[in-house]
Amino acid sequence: xxxxxxALVFASNAHRGQLRKDGKTPYINHPxxxxxxxxxxxxDDAELLCAALLHDVVEDTDTSTELIEKxxxxxxxxxxxxxxxxxxxxxxxxxxxQLATASQLSYEARLIRLCDKICNVHDMLHAPPRYxxxxxxxxxxxxxxAVVDEIRGTHAGLERRFDLILRDVQMPVSDL
Ligand code: ZN
Numbered sequence: 001x002x003x004x005x006x007a008l009v010f011a012s013n014a015h016r017g018q019l020r021k022d023g024k025t026p027y028i029n030h031p032x033x034x035x036x037x038x039x040x041x042x043x044d045d046a047e048l049l050c051a052a053l054l055h056d057v058v059e060d061t062d063t064s065t066e067l068i069e070k071x072x073x074x075x076x077x078x079x080x081x082x083x084x085x086x087x088x089x090x091x092x093x094x095x096x097x098q099l100a101t102a103s104q105l106s107y108e109a110r111l112i113r114l115c116d117k118i119c120n121v122h123d124m125l126h127a128p129p130r131y132x133x134x135x136x137x138x139x140x141x142x143x144x145x146a147v148v149d150e151i152r153g154t155h156a157g158l159e160r161r162f163d164l165i166l167r168d169v170q171m172p173v174s175d176l
Contacts, residue, residue, distance in 0.1 A: 001046070003050050007076075014061040015056070021132075030056070031053045034052045034055060037119070038112075047075050054072065057080070058081070059085050065080065065081050068080050079106070082105055083109050095143055103151060110151045113147065114155060114158040115158060117148050118165065121140075121165055124140050125165065141166075
């Protein structure tokens with residue numbers, strides 16, 4: 001519990017001032033939601049929950065993997081590293097790489113990835129970036145679906161949650 005609380009404080013400081021793609025939601029809401037999904041599915045592995053809270057700090061802030069390891073230990077740092085995109089790649093390359101390597105993730109990293117996609121696709125549909133055209137938003141949703149398809153069979157409950165988000169989409173999934 002102490003470690004989770006420390007991770008929450010660390011992540012909220014690291015993401016200070018950052019907003020989600022809708023331009024108004026504080027960024028920290030996202031890692032909290034990712035962790036909460038794991039908790040709702042009955043997962044109580046404290047290090048995994050810490051990694052969920054910290055999953056975007058290396059990718060989206062100037063926090064290093066080394067600092068995560070120093071403060072939260074090797075396993076948490078490795079999990080965060082697994083779900084961190086390579087900052088030196090373009091956005092398109094990052095998306096391609098995430099898709100290509102999804103099935104190579106450890107079981108715990110796949111759980112974080114699933115929760116991340118549930119949150120991001122949900123937000124893309126319900127709290128979309130203000131200036132993104134429908135086609136851009138649907139491309140993002142399609143990419144999220146493709147990544148989840150790569151790791152299906154990891155956790156039935158989380159995969160069901162992902163599918164339920166898409167069930168509410170106005171157009172048939174096949175047209176996305
Ligand atoms: Zn994320």
